[in-house]
Amino acid sequence: MKISIFQIYKLRKITGIGIMDCKIALTKTNGNFEKAIDFLRKKGEKIAINRSSLEVKEGAILSSVNIDQTSGTIIGLSCETDFLSRSSDFLNFLSKLSEKSFLYNTKKDFLSSSYHGRSIREMIIEKISVFDEKLELKIFEKINSPFVVNYTHNNKIASLVGFSFEIKKSIAKNIAMHITAMNPIAINKKEIPEDLIKKELEIIRFQIEKEKKTDQIKEKMILGRMKKFILENTLFNQKYIKDNNITVQEYMNRSFSKNVKINSYKRISIS
Structure with a gap:
């Protein structure tokens, strides 16, 4: 079977390997593109590293x-x-x-x-x-x-959650579970990035401008919505996932005799 230049260059683009290797792979597999990729993959590392054109979801x-x-x-x-x-x-x-x-x-x-x-x-x-x-x-x-x-x-x-000292593991795990479920943007208001606050304020102002209210009432509405945004998105102010009658901060205050602090946390999602 005759292999076209187009086929060779297409395989080269995906695999990143030499033209002659691509031609041999396509010849060996009678022009079957997927089998040619498999053929080259078996040759080792080079083909594996350069499969960047195949979508990863x-x-x-x-x-x-x-x-x-x-x-x-x-x-x-x-x-x-x-x-x-x-x-x-x-x-x-x-x-x-x-x-x-x-x-x-x-x-x-x-x-x-x-x-x-x-x-x-x-x-x-x-x-x-x-x-x-x-x-x-x-x-x-x-x-x-x-x-x-x-x-x-x-x-x-x-x-992951980093605490200032060792605490009861089950309580610490509850905090980690809460973060996983509720995805706070910061521990408290002070740690919310300035640009995020500005962006949210712009959005809220744009929404409020459409309201047929006095400027004084609009300002109160803006402050109210910003407060809600902060309460719902900061870890210490969020309603604790296992008891919505208290905040995470209140749960921590009830659970510890010492003044424990959360030094940092990370939450990563790939879903």
Whole structure:
């Protein structure tokens, strides 16, 4: 079967490898494009790394903490199908990566790190040929704090919370679960980014301008809506998910004898 230049260049664009290799792959597979990709993938790392043109929609995420609970990470591994993202082999591999992630502060350092003589990057590449899908470490987040807890929901949403000192684990876990479910934008009003406040204020003003009210009433409405925005989107002011009669701050005040602080938190979603 004669292979056209168009076919060769199309395969080269997807794989990023040489023209002659693409021609050989297409010749060997009688011009079957998908089989040619599989043929090249079996040749190893080069084809695996350069499958960037294939769309990646699926994956899984996992939050974990180290043994002494002073460090936590969220890592996310992307793939191409929902079926693989839910498989035990894929999730077990993600868990294996997570166990080593605490030792590094950046994704770059983590991918370059050695694990039984291989780098994490090489381990991921090897799994590409096993799973027959493109994999990529898309997410790497870390928190260091005197006490860190984590929570992961269905491997699609994950949170880490760093406290100022060690507290009862079940209570700390409740805070992490709340963050996972309610997605606050900041711990308190002071930590809301200035540009976000300005943007929200502009939106509210635009909405209020349409109201047939006096300027004085409009200003009160603007203040009221901004207050509501802050209460609904800051962690300490949100209604606690397990008891809507109290706020998260009130839940913490009732639960601790000491003045515990939340130093930081991270929440990542891939759903």
